[in-house]
Amino acid sequence: MEFLSVLLPVFGIFVLGFVGQKKFHFDTKGISTMALYLMSPFLVFRTFYTTAFTIEYLSFVLYTFGLCFCLILVGYILSFIRNYSNTEKCGFILSSSFMNNGNYGTPVVLLLFGTAGLHYGIILMVVQQLVMCTIGVYFAAKGNSESNGMRSAINAVLRVPIVYAAIIGLICQALNITLTKSVLTAIDLVANAAIPTIMIALGMQLATLSIKKLEIERMSLGLIVKLAISPLIAFGIAYFLPVDDMVKQIMVIMAAMPTAANTTMYALQFNTEPDFVSSVTFVSTLLSLATLPIVFFLIL
Numbered sequence: 590m591e592f593l594s595v596l597l598p599v600f601g602i603f604v605l606g607f608v609g610q611k612k613f614h615f616d617t618k619g620i621s622t623m624a625l626y627l628m629s630p631f632l633v634f635r636t637f638y639t640t641a642f643t644i645e646y647l648s649f650v651l652y653t654f655g656l657c658f659c660l661i662l663v664g665y666i667l668s669f670i671r672n673y674s675n676t677e678k679c680g681f682i683l684s685s686s687f688m689n690n691g692n693y694g695t696p697v698v699l700l701l702f703g704t705a706g707l708h709y710g711i712i713l714m715v716v717q718q719l720v721m722c723t724i725g726v727y728f729a730a731k732g733n734s735e736s737n738g739m740r741s742a743i744n745a746v747l748r749v750p751i752v753y754a755a756i757i758g759l760i761c762q763a764l765n766i767t768l769t770k771s772v773l774t775a776i777d778l779v780a781n782a783a784i785p786t787i788m789i790a791l792g793m794q795l796a797t798l799s800i801k802k803l804e805i806e807r808m809s810l811g812l813i814v815k816l817a818i819s820p821l822i823a824f825g826i827a828y829f830l831p832v833d834d835m836v837k838q839i840m841v842i843m844a845a846m847p848t849a850a851n852t853t854m855y856a857l858q859f860n861t862e863p864d865f866v867s868s869v870t871f872v873s874t875l876l877s878l879a880t881l882p883i884v885f886f887l888i889l
Contacts, residue, residue, distance in 0.1 A: 599693060599874065602785055606792020617793045621857040624790060628783035629851075630754035633718055635780045637758030638768075640715050648830050649709075652823075652840055653716040657724060659822045660686040663814055671807070679732025680862030681807065683855065684869035685814040687725050688846040690714040691784060693874070697846075698839055701885070709839050717843075721851050722751035729852075732861030745859065784850075791853045794867040803868055811848075811869045816880045820845040824888070838888050845884045847873035 609615065661682055668678035688694065691714050698710035723746055730745030746752060761768070768776075823844030827837040848870040856866035 599788070602788040603792040603795065603871065603874075606789035606794075607796045608792075609789070610793035610796035615793055617790060617797070618857050620786065620793070621790045621854045624783060624786045625854055625858050626750055628779055628786055629722075629854075630750040631776050631779040632783040633722060633751050634754040634758040635776055636715050636718055637755045638761050640711065641762070642759075646712060646716070648832055649712050649716050652826055652830060653713065653720055655826050656819070656823050656844055657686055657720050659826070660814065660819055661724075661728075663818060663822075667810055667814070671810075673807075676732045676734055676862060677807070677865075679728045680856065680865045681811055682728050683725065683732070683852045683861065684848050684866045684873075685811045685819075686728075687721055687849045687852055688717065688815070688819065688844060689849045689874070690717045690843050690846060691849075693877075694843045694846045697881070698842065701842070701889070702835060702839065706835060706839055709836050710843065713840070713843050717849075719755060721849060722749065722755065725849075725852065725855055726751075729855035729859040729861050732856075733859045787850050787854050790857065791850045791867055791870060794853055794857065794863055795871050798864055798868055804865060808865065808869055808872065812873055812876060815848055815869070815873050816845065816876060820884055841888050842881075842884060845877075845881060847877045 610617065664678065664682040664685055667673075668681055673681060690710070695707065695710040695714055699707045702710075726746045726749050727742045731739070731742035733741075760766075820841050823841045824837075827840040830837070830840075832840075848866075850870060853863065853867040853870050855861070856863040
């Protein structure tokens, strides 16, 4: 029941966006643009400004980037075997390589390990934010049909304010710059609204999907990579890291999380298969109700 208490609010926000889109027909891309360029930078700044970084973070950085690159490699191999186009390949990588460690992963870790585990869950969430706003944006931009390859994808990453928000947050923390209470309050107001807005946008995108147009085979491959192969790779990486057993368990559990809702925002913004990415995000979240308990049973 506690596990369901984490999931029900998540699905409730998806439903809100779904119903709203069906009734009012909002401009989904406009809302995702607002979330990406106006709201998410405040969330990322706050995360990097308030989180104290230590040498312990090195293992988490190695783990997170290592897992991401392994999943991207799997995506490239499967895309080559299945002869996917560049756009299809980037959409596949977006939907299978980035996990929901924020509004889903950290509450689950808190339920399983208490406040001691939550500390490590937050560290993984912070590093995952860095991965998402760089590598995630890169593949979203690279998959755009009008993209001219790596150069335009890198330029897209450099144009996204999330990256600079992270850098500014790190600098402010390193220099011990204290922001006034009123400024922090304003940042909190925008940051707290970012994730719900992204989730509402996902629900809105789901409302525009046509079941007849869903690519069941490719979606199934993406779900297998995200929910089964990802935790297996995470287990292999974590096994060799100099961290205690509880941290290794948290790493595997975080890797087993469904696709991050942010991927839908990036896919919408750069028009890289938003229907496919949002469908995998939603279905992986649904299936996680069955797959996560299996992961818990195997590693706890």
